[in-house]
Amino acid sequence: MFVAKVTGSLVSTQKTDSLVGHKLLVVEPYRLESDQRQSLVSTGRTFIAVDALGAGEGDFVLITQGSSARMTPETQEAPVDTVIVGIVDQVRVDQHSVYSRGEE
Amino acid sequence: MFVAKVTGSLVSTQKTDSLVGHKLLVVEPYRLESDQRQSLVSTGRTFIAVDALGAGEGDFVLITQGSSARMTPETQEAPVDTVIVGIVDQVRVDQHSVYSRGEE
Amino acid sequence: MFVAKVTGSLVSTQKTDSLVGHKLLVVEPYRLESDQRQSLVSTGRTFIAVDALGAGEGDFVLITQGSSARMTPETQEAPVDTVIVGIVDQVRVDQHSVYSRGEE
Amino acid sequence: MFVAKVTGSLVSTQKTDSLVGHKLLVVEPYRLESDQRQSLVSTGRTFIAVDALGAGEGDFVLITQGSSARMTPETQEAPVDTVIVGIVDQVRVDQHSVYSRGEE
Amino acid sequence: MFVAKVTGSLVSTQKTDSLVGHKLLVVEPYRLESDQRQSLVSTGRTFIAVDALGAGEGDFVLITQGSSARMTPETQEAPVDTVIVGIVDQVRVDQHSVYSRGEE
Numbered sequence: 001m002f003v004a005k006v007t008g009s010l011v012s013t014q015k016t017d018s019l020v021g022h023k024l025l026v027v028e029p030y031r032l033e034s035d036q037r038q039s040l041v042s043t044g045r046t047f048i049a050v051d052a053l054g055a056g057e058g059d060f061v062l063i064t065q066g067s068s069a070r071m072t073p074e075t076q077e078a079p080v081d082t083v084i085v086g087i088v089d090q091v092r093v094d095q096h097s098v099y100s101r102g103e104e
Numbered sequence: 105m106f107v108a109k110v111t112g113s114l115v116s117t118q119k120t121d122s123l124v125g126h127k128l129l130v131v132e133p134y135r136l137e138s139d140q141r142q143s144l145v146s147t148g149r150t151f152i153a154v155d156a157l158g159a160g161e162g163d164f165v166l167i168t169q170g171s172s173a174r175m176t177p178e179t180q181e182a183p184v185d186t187v188i189v190g191i192v193d194q195v196r197v198d199q200h201s202v203y204s205r206g207e208e
Numbered sequence: 209m210f211v212a213k214v215t216g217s218l219v220s221t222q223k224t225d226s227l228v229g230h231k232l233l234v235v236e237p238y239r240l241e242s243d244q245r246q247s248l249v250s251t252g253r254t255f256i257a258v259d260a261l262g263a264g265e266g267d268f269v270l271i272t273q274g275s276s277a278r279m280t281p282e283t284q285e286a287p288v289d290t291v292i293v294g295i296v297d298q299v300r301v302d303q304h305s306v307y308s309r310g311e312e
Numbered sequence: 313m314f315v316a317k318v319t320g321s322l323v324s325t326q327k328t329d330s331l332v333g334h335k336l337l338v339v340e341p342y343r344l345e346s347d348q349r350q351s352l353v354s355t356g357r358t359f360i361a362v363d364a365l366g367a368g369e370g371d372f373v374l375i376t377q378g379s380s381a382r383m384t385p386e387t388q389e390a391p392v393d394t395v396i397v398g399i400v401d402q403v404r405v406d407q408h409s410v411y412s413r414g415e416e
Numbered sequence: 417m418f419v420a421k422v423t424g425s426l427v428s429t430q431k432t433d434s435l436v437g438h439k440l441l442v443v444e445p446y447r448l449e450s451d452q453r454q455s456l457v458s459t460g461r462t463f464i465a466v467d468a469l470g471a472g473e474g475d476f477v478l479i480t481q482g483s484s485a486r487m488t489p490e491t492q493e494a495p496v497d498t499v500i501v502g503i504v505d506q507v508r509v510d511q512h513s514v515y516s517r518g519e520e
Binding site for chain 1: 319320326328336340357359369389393
């Protein structure tokens, strides 16, 4: 799994039946900034994830990929390889906080 | 999943039986342009995807990879790891549109 | 899936039982050359693929990876993650041919 | 699998039901330093892994990814794609130790 | 699959039950040297693989990853995503040998 920031959304009216009704969000994976190691920075990559938790723009979320993305009640048997499995409250590295929800 | 642009097609007459009859399209993954964050740009990568939605050249599509690519009615049990699961109408990032179908 | 060029072969006499009898080929993934967009160029990567189609050195082939590589009659239940599922006749991008078999 | 260092943890109160009760750790993949080949260095990447072994910050651990991450008693059927399957005591390369627990 | 060189080993006493008794080797993926195309060179990456074939340090081996890594008799149902499925005798590219066991 990895941490990503929700930065947008995607609309697709013409899609595979089993995707109808799923909210599709733009998520950008983040990694630890490697010099100071005190914050998270974007990796510059962009994925589309299914959201089953009501995540909103600006939220940091926990992403699961691959076949395991089908292991949530909402995504079972669906052609989905990226899903939001948690909304992140805090990430701590080297014993200090590098992300805390609502404190950016 | 990720967003890709359909830019071409592939012909293969000699192929595994279960692939016969599948339309094979060239797709190029796109990511958010990282400076202005106002448009999508190519990642420079090239994949071949099975199309089950009638996507055409120039369309932006939603791609699913891995075992989940076999979770559409058309690709079940087929040796397929990349499938088009949606035709993209709009992508919004940071509350403005970075792609809108028919407005390029 | 992706397009790769068959450039060689691998011999292994000491191998897992279920791999005995499989032809193992060296394949190099290709991508669209990004400036002119008129040809395919090597990505510089090297994979080993199981061949079930009689592909030969110099052929461009279609590769499937991951669990889907086990979805051909020849590779079922085998510890194989890369398989040749088609021999490529033509690849077209931006409405012109970027690869045509026998015309290199 | 790959070797990673546990450097932190993640808190998420709002998450998929099957993740409740799992400890989520920040892990950074390490690779062999390529010049001297005498130590392990960070790859600069950051993953979140489920811990079932009681690993602590500073430990080097063995990570399994993909569907195989669901093959531990703790992660079966869970939407988990990265799991700690071992705490590393020693890594030897070219016949000398490049990591030994408690000797850093 | 890909070719890798066995360069070391890993010891972990505290590990998931189903990994007990498995030999864990350090393997470094190799690719074709891209200028002369006459030898294999390291990619600089480091993986840990389960060995079921008695591979030794210095051997070039064939590696399978993902769920297919569980398709050997030794790794079934185990949380293993990288396995050695063959010991490489020879790799030929462009009709000449780029690796031959015992001739380095």
